[in-house]
Amino acid sequence: MRIIIIGGVAAGTKAAAKAHRVDPNHEIIIYQDEAEVSYSACGLPYVISGVIDDGRKIVIRQPEDFAKEGIKVYTRYRVTSIDNAKQQLRVKNLESNSEELVDYDRLILATGACPIVPNIEGISLEGVLTLRNISDLGRFKTLLTTMHPKKAVIIGAGYIGLELAESFHELNIKTTIIEKATRILPKFDTEMVQPVHDHLLENQVEIILGDGLDKLHGENGRVIAVETESGKMIPADLVVIAIGVKPNVELAKAAGIELGKTGAIAVDSRMETRTPGIFAAGDCCETVNRITGKPIWMPLGDIANLQGRVAGENVAGGNAHFPGVFGTAIFKTFKLTVAITGLSEQAAQEAGFKPVSIVMKGTDRARYYPGRQEYALKLIADRQGGRLLGAQVIGSGNVDKMIDIAATALLGKLTCADMENADLAYSPPFSPVLSTIIVAAGILKSKLV
Amino acid sequence: MRIIIIGGVAAGTKAAAKAHRVDPNHEIIIYQDEAEVSYSACGLPYVISGVIDDGRKIVIRQPEDFAKEGIKVYTRYRVTSIDNAKQQLRVKNLESNSEELVDYDRLILATGACPIVPNIEGISLEGVLTLRNISDLGRFKTLLTTMHPKKAVIIGAGYIGLELAESFHELNIKTTIIEKATRILPKFDTEMVQPVHDHLLENQVEIILGDGLDKLHGENGRVIAVETESGKMIPADLVVIAIGVKPNVELAKAAGIELGKTGAIAVDSRMETRTPGIFAAGDCCETVNRITGKPIWMPLGDIANLQGRVAGENVAGGNAHFPGVFGTAIFKTFKLTVAITGLSEQAAQEAGFKPVSIVMKGTDRARYYPGRQEYALKLIADRQGGRLLGAQVIGSGNVDKMIDIAATALLGKLTCADMENADLAYSPPFSPVLSTIIVAAGILKSKLV
Numbered sequence: 024m025r026i027i028i029i030g031g032v033a034a035g036t037k038a039a040a041k042a043h044r045v046d047p048n049h050e051i052i053i054y055q056d057e058a059e060v061s062y063s064a065c066g067l068p069y070v071i072s073g074v075i076d077d078g079r080k081i082v083i084r085q086p087e088d089f090a091k092e093g094i095k096v097y098t099r100y101r102v103t104s105i106d107n108a109k110q111q112l113r114v115k116n117l118e119s120n121s122e123e124l125v126d127y128d129r130l131i132l133a134t135g136a137c138p139i140v141p142n143i144e145g146i147s148l149e150g151v152l153t154l155r156n157i158s159d160l161g162r163f164k165t166l167l168t169t170m171h172p173k174k175a176v177i178i179g180a181g182y183i184g185l186e187l188a189e190s191f192h193e194l195n196i197k198t199t200i201i202e203k204a205t206r207i208l209p210k211f212d213t214e215m216v217q218p219v220h221d222h223l224l225e226n227q228v229e230i231i232l233g234d235g236l237d238k239l240h241g242e243n244g245r246v247i248a249v250e251t252e253s254g255k256m257i258p259a260d261l262v263v264i265a266i267g268v269k270p271n272v273e274l275a276k277a278a279g280i281e282l283g284k285t286g287a288i289a290v291d292s293r294m295e296t297r298t299p300g301i302f303a304a305g306d307c308c309e310t311v312n313r314i315t316g317k318p319i320w321m322p323l324g325d326i327a328n329l330q331g332r333v334a335g336e337n338v339a340g341g342n343a344h345f346p347g348v349f350g351t352a353i354f355k356t357f358k359l360t361v362a363i364t365g366l367s368e369q370a371a372q373e374a375g376f377k378p379v380s381i382v383m384k385g386t387d388r389a390r391y392y393p394g395r396q397e398y399a400l401k402l403i404a405d406r407q408g409g410r411l412l413g414a415q416v417i418g419s420g421n422v423d424k425m426i427d428i429a430a431t432a433l434l435g436k437l438t439c440a441d442m443e444n445a446d447l448a449y450s451p452p453f454s455p456v457l458s459t460i461i462v463a464a465g466i467l468k469s470k471l472v
Numbered sequence: 473m474r475i476i477i478i479g480g481v482a483a484g485t486k487a488a489a490k491a492h493r494v495d496p497n498h499e500i501i502i503y504q505d506e507a508e509v510s511y512s513a514c515g516l517p518y519v520i521s522g523v524i525d526d527g528r529k530i531v532i533r534q535p536e537d538f539a540k541e542g543i544k545v546y547t548r549y550r551v552t553s554i555d556n557a558k559q560q561l562r563v564k565n566l567e568s569n570s571e572e573l574v575d576y577d578r579l580i581l582a583t584g585a586c587p588i589v590p591n592i593e594g595i596s597l598e599g600v601l602t603l604r605n606i607s608d609l610g611r612f613k614t615l616l617t618t619m620h621p622k623k624a625v626i627i628g629a630g631y632i633g634l635e636l637a638e639s640f641h642e643l644n645i646k647t648t649i650i651e652k653a654t655r656i657l658p659k660f661d662t663e664m665v666q667p668v669h670d671h672l673l674e675n676q677v678e679i680i681l682g683d684g685l686d687k688l689h690g691e692n693g694r695v696i697a698v699e700t701e702s703g704k705m706i707p708a709d710l711v712v713i714a715i716g717v718k719p720n721v722e723l724a725k726a727a728g729i730e731l732g733k734t735g736a737i738a739v740d741s742r743m744e745t746r747t748p749g750i751f752a753a754g755d756c757c758e759t760v761n762r763i764t765g766k767p768i769w770m771p772l773g774d775i776a777n778l779q780g781r782v783a784g785e786n787v788a789g790g791n792a793h794f795p796g797v798f799g800t801a802i803f804k805t806f807k808l809t810v811a812i813t814g815l816s817e818q819a820a821q822e823a824g825f826k827p828v829s830i831v832m833k834g835t836d837r838a839r840y841y842p843g844r845q846e847y848a849l850k851l852i853a854d855r856q857g858g859r860l861l862g863a864q865v866i867g868s869g870n871v872d873k874m875i876d877i878a879a880t881a882l883l884g885k886l887t888c889a890d891m892e893n894a895d896l897a898y899s900p901p902f903s904p905v906l907s908t909i910i911v912a913a914g915i916l917k918s919k920l921v
Contacts, residue, residue, distance in 0.1 A: 033905070066840055066900050080840035313895075325898035325905050332914070346893050353897035362897050391515055391529035423902040424873035428880050430896055435884015444795050446762075447879055448802035448811050449774035451515050453872040456482070456774050465781070 024049045026338050027112060027127040029102045029274070031055030032062060032156075033324050034305025034331035035133030036084065039094045041335030049339055051094045052125075054114060056101040059157045060086060065324045067154050068183070071163050072190035078160055105130070105278035107298055129300055129338045132280070132288060133331065134271040136306035136322045140264050145239025150246035151262045154183060172196055172261035176249045178236045179265035180207035185219070185356040187263055188228045192357070198228050199257050201249065203235040203266075210350075212367045214382060215401055215415045219359055226357045231255065236264075268322055270307045283309040285320035292344040294334035302338050304330035311347030314366055314412060314433070315374045321348045351430045358419055360398075362426035365413025365433045368403050377406040379470040385459025387420030389451035396420030402429070402439075402463045409438040409471045414460075428460055439468035473498045475787050476561060476576040478551045478723070480504030481511060481605075482773050483754025483780035484582030485533065488543045490784030498788055500543045501574075503563060505550040508606045509535060514773045516603050517632070520612055521639035527609055554579070554727035556747055578749055578787045581729070581737060582780065583720040585755035585771045589713050594688025599695035600711045603632060621645055621710035625698045627685045628714035629656035634668070634805040636712055637677045641806070647677050648706050650698065652684040652715075659799075661816045663831060664850055664864045668808055675806045680704065685715075717771055719756045732758040734769035741793040743783035751787050753779035760796030763815055763861060763882065764823045770797045800879045807868055809847075811875035814862025814882050817852050826855040828919040834908025836869030838900035845869030851878070851888075851912045858887040858920045860913075877909055888917035 026042055028035045031053040039051050053060065059082055066081035075081065086096035099117040106112070112130075115122045138153035140146060150170070152162055166172065175191050177184045180202035191198045200207075200223070207223075207230065208216050223230060234255065239262060240248040249257045270287040281297035283289035287309040294302045305327035312319040326348055336343040353362040371378035380403045388395035398418025404411050414429035416422045432442055442464035449456055475491055477484045480502040488500050502509065508531055515530035524530065535545035548566040555561070561579075564571045587602035589595060599619070601611055615621065624640050626633045629651035640647045649656075649672070656672075656679065657665045672679060683704065688711060689697040698706045719736040730746040732738035736758040743751045754776035761768040775797055785792040802811040820827035829852045837844035847867025853860050863878035865871045881891055891913035898905055 063838060063840065063900065063905065065898070065905075066838060069841065069900060074842065075840055076842075083839075323898065325896070325903075325907075328905050329893055329910075349895040351895040351897050353899045353902055355899065355901050360902070364895070364897070389512060389515060390532075391512065391524055392518065393523065393525075421873065423897055424870065424876060426897045427873060427877050427907075431877050431880035431884065431886075431894060434890060434894055435880065435886055437880075437884055441883060444778055445880060445883055446798040446800040446813070447774070448800050448813070448872055448875045449514070449772065450802045450804065451512065451518060452804050453802055453809070454774075456512065456514075457777050458774075458876075461778075 024128040025126065026051045026129045026131070027125065028053045028131040028133055030133035030135055030305070030307070031060035031096060032064065032133070032135055033327035034334070035131065036061040036089070037328045037331030038131050038133060038304055038335035038338065039089065040092070041332045042339035043092050043094055045336050045339035045341050047093065053089070053094065053096045054100040054102050055096065055098050056117060057156055057158065058098050060084070060096055060098060062157055063324065064156060067160055068186040068190045070160060071154070071167070071187070072193040074193070078157070078164070102274060105274060107278055107301065130302065131334050131338055132275055132296070132301065132303040132307055133305045134274060134307040136268040136270045138264060139267045139269050141236060141266070143236060143238050145241055145246065148239055148241040148246040149244050150260055151239060151264065153264050154187065155268070166261065167194065170260065174259050175199070175261040175263065176201060176257050176259040177263045177265055179267065180230065181265060181267065182352065182354045184263070184265040185223070186354055187265065188223060189355070189357050192226055192228070196261065199231065200228060201231045201234055201236060201251060203233070205233045207232070208361065210367060211363060211415055212369055212401060215399065215417055218399065218417060219356065219361055222357055222359050268306070270320065270322070272307060275303070275307070284318045285309045287320045292346065293337045293342070294330055294345055295337065302334040304334040310345065313347040313349055319348065319350065321350060323352060349430055349433045351426065353423055353426060359417060360419065360422035362416045362422050363413070364426050364430040365411070366403065367413060367415065371403055371412045376412060378403050378412055379406045379467060380404070381463050381467045381470070383459065383463050383466070385425065386455055388453065389455055392451040398422050398425065400425055400459050400463055402460065402467055404439050404467050404471070406472050409440055409468060411437055411439065411442065425460055439464045439471065443468055473577040474575065475500045475578045475580070476574065477502045477580040477582055479582035479584055479754070480509035480545060480547070481513065481582070481584055482776035483783070484580065485510040485538070486777045486780030487580050487582060487753055487784035487787065488538065489541070490781045491788035492541050492543055494785050494788035494790050496542065502538070502543065502545045503549040503551050504545065504547050505566060506605055506607065507547050509533070509545055509547060511606055512773065513605060516609055517635040517639045519609060520616070520636070521642040523642070527606070527613070551723060554723060556727055556750065579751065580783050580787055581724055581745070581750065581752040581756055582754045583723060583756040585717040585719045587713060588716045588718050590685060590715070592685065592687050594690055594695065597688055597690040597695040598693050599709055600688060600713065602713050603636065604717070615710065616643065619709065623708050624648070624710040624712065625650060625706050625708040626712045626714055628716065629679065630714060630716065631801065631803040633712070633714040634672070635803055636714065637672060638804070638806050641675055641677070645710065648680065649677060650680045650683055650685060650700060652682070654682045656681070657810070659816060660812060660864055661818055661850060664848065664866055667848065667866060668805065668810055671806055671808050717755070719769065719771070721756060724752070724756070733767045734758040736769045741795065742786045742791070743779055743794055744786065751783040753783035759794065762796040762798055768797065768799065770799060772801060798879055798882045800875065802872055802875060808866060809868065809871035811865045811871050812862070813875050813879040814860070815852065816862060816864065820852055820861045825861060827852050827861055828855045828916060830912050830916045830919070832908065832912050832915070834874065835904055837902065838904055841900040847871050847874065849874055849908050849912055851909065851916055853888050853916050853920070855921050858889055858917060860886055860888065860891065874909055888913045888920065892917055
């Protein structure tokens with residue numbers, strides 16, 4: 024059986040490896056339009072800052088590594104159309120521009136997502152970049168080493184924007200973030216976001232809220248300033264468009280493969296599209312929010328890996344299921360770690376729950392143990408029954424630990440009463456005697472009906 | 473109503489605070505035979521090493537702090553007997569040696585535990601110590617500053633023994649550990665323990681296994697050597713007895729309060745003893761292992777706090793339940809963190825499960841992100857159905873995070889299949905793209921029937 028996988032970054036390569044492990048007799052082919060496969064896009068901001076000293080480090084595996092397992096990887100090949108009736112692809116060699124038709128038995132779409140780039144004046148000027156893949160990284164590195172930018176504007180105050188603000192700070196580039204919404208990080212509840220905002224200001228990042236990108240001004244083909252919708256002019260020799268990403272679904276759409284409500288490819292829990300025999304995984308497809316049961320699009324590297332594993336198993340003859348996500352995410356900006364899992368209080372309300380919540384300060388060590396750091400934990404539960412619905416953790420120290428405890432609690436459908444008596448690991452270097460999440464759950468329990 | 477609490481370290485003070493919060497109209501009295509109340513015994517090894525620069529820091533609250541809430545704390549008062557029929561205590565002032573009778577309406581026993589000290593020749597020599605409470609700390613500090621010991625022997629290779637080995641190393645005291653069992657850390661599975669053993673050796677700690685303490689030799693009233701059961705003589709100017717603790721149950725026993733199978737006071741989930749109106753909490757009472765359903769004695773500070781909270785609520789008229797423990801524990805020795813939750817593979821077998829397990833190396837960051845550290849994770853599941861039964865994590869980096877994810881998974885009765893698709897927080901500085909526990913759960917799933 025010939026399995027073809029379109030896209031070779033996270034979901035595609037994971038699917039290939041899994042399919043091969045399930046049944047090494049299948050022929051497995053990956054078509055990837057970029058020159059690199061199997062890289063960690065999440066590492067890109069750290070390569071730009073220099074924290075990761077060599078961009079090649081974020082490339083996990085080379086085509087030769089796949090070849091050893093009998094997985095054929097074609098880089099710089101683009102699949103331009105799918106004929107599902109004939110089970111045939113049209114594939115273009117991007118180097119030679121030649122095209123060929125290739126038959127498949129099973130297909131996995133792992134076409135990923137791409138940055139949303141507004142069609143505005145000046146968008147093609149030199150110095151205007153996005154950060155999504157290895158080619159973008161090359162453009163960044165070239166710009167940084169040849170032009171030595173001094174003033175950057177980042178359009179969009181999401182994860183990538185805030186990670187890049189730190190990267191630019193490391194490079195002594197003065198940075199302004201412009202965000203159309205009235206606050207940064209709209210997935211978080213309002214009261215949790217202010218400390219992040221303040222922390223950015225403390226690190227000399229300027230933030231303009233409630234204002235969008237109107238046009239870009241240039242000189243000799245290079246960007247020199249950003250003009251906002253309200254008419255502000257901000258000088259810039261580097262502009263990053265980071266207003267969000269969209270799923271790459273054109274190929275699927277043209278082939279009549281159904282999209283979901285989120286605009287990404289619709290799949291069942293086996294990662295099969297509505298077109299039998301064609302699977303999808305990663306940033307190009309949607310999934311289910313395990314709390315609301317509603318479709319959600321969650322284009323993140325770890326989810327892509329989980330979905331790729333399931334699609335790879337099923338395409339090779341197995342029967343695995345991907346149950347959906349809780350929307351867990353984490354990122355770092357300067358000294359703050361910012362993390363979320365489940366629903367925010369606002370999202371819980373919108374989903375029809377009657378949430379109660381608590382925000383409390385926590386610490387990662389006993390209060391007498393040196394070097395301890397603080398964070399704020401918000402815990403959200405359903406007023407009826409007390410089931411935990413979500414958590415947000417922002418600060419220093421073990422933010423990642425707290426959010427993963429909360430994410431595991433959501434997975435176990437635990438209530439405040441359950442968490443109040445959790446048996447978590449205590450010793451002075453690792454935790455206060457009662458973990459913050461235990462204390463928070465106890466107080467939250469008292470707010471239930 | 474007058475509530476009397478016997479013991480004022482962890483469970484006792486927590487119970488008092490909780491009872492006061494539930495109903496501030498009750499009269500609440502704590503009798504504590506030590507001079508200090510409300511301190512963190514878990515911090516003691518770090519005061520000895522100097523990591524915590526002042527022993528007073530591990531005292532959380534003073535009697536005056538309790539007095540502000542109307543809780544009366546009598547330090548250096550010992551309850552010598554309980555007359556349950558009369559609801560009356562005999563209380564001795566340890567300073568004046570005077571005794572009085574005090575009536576109570578409700579009683580909480582929080583008498584704690586004390587080190588097991590073998591009745592052998594030389595046990596009373598100067599330089600032979602235990603480490604359990606603030607008085608012990610005083611003796612340690614005096615000895616360290618006046619005698620400047622050079623060679624220590626620690627009897628017992630449990631948590632306290634291994635924590636102290638590190639403390640002594642910090643103080644340039646050459647240390648030998650003697651353990652009667654044939655390996656250190658018997659609660660862990662054998663294959664997990666060897667790296668800890670090796671790490672101790674690397675740090676110049678000598679370890680003698682399968683040999684017990686026979687007698688102590690002295691000169692001018694001071695210890696100079698340890699003689700083992702096999703006849704080994706080990707020079708020592710400091711000997712620490714750390715072979716374990718036992719619950720302080722004499723008072724309860726004399727009053728006819730029933731003990732459990734473990735030898736600690738038997739309680740129900742409300743923390744009430746078999747004698748109605750008398751509650752117990754903390755190291756003096758037993759609890760339930762939530763996986764086996766069997767009684768277990770788990771004398772740890774965090775559990776004492778959880779139980780104290782429940783006893784305090786119930787004694788004041790509430791109705792809280794403590795559901796038991798998973799046996800979660802963590803400690804640090806030199807550069808290694810050692811943690812466990814649930815059953816070891818051996819304990820699972822003994823409890824009648826048919827466990828399967830996996831040991832795998834894990835890391836706390838993306839493999840290309842600088843500063844990452846490694847640990848070994850052992851995950852144990854029930855072959856039938858795949859419910860997770862336990863985890864052990866040993867190494868550097870986020871050991872505490874891994875064990876708390878596992879402990880929360882046990883709380884949620886999660887299976888390998890559940891954990892395989894956990895939605896944990898990923899970003900390169902905080903985790904590999906798939907958390908080690910996710911990968912381990914996936915592999916373990918393939919070993920199930």
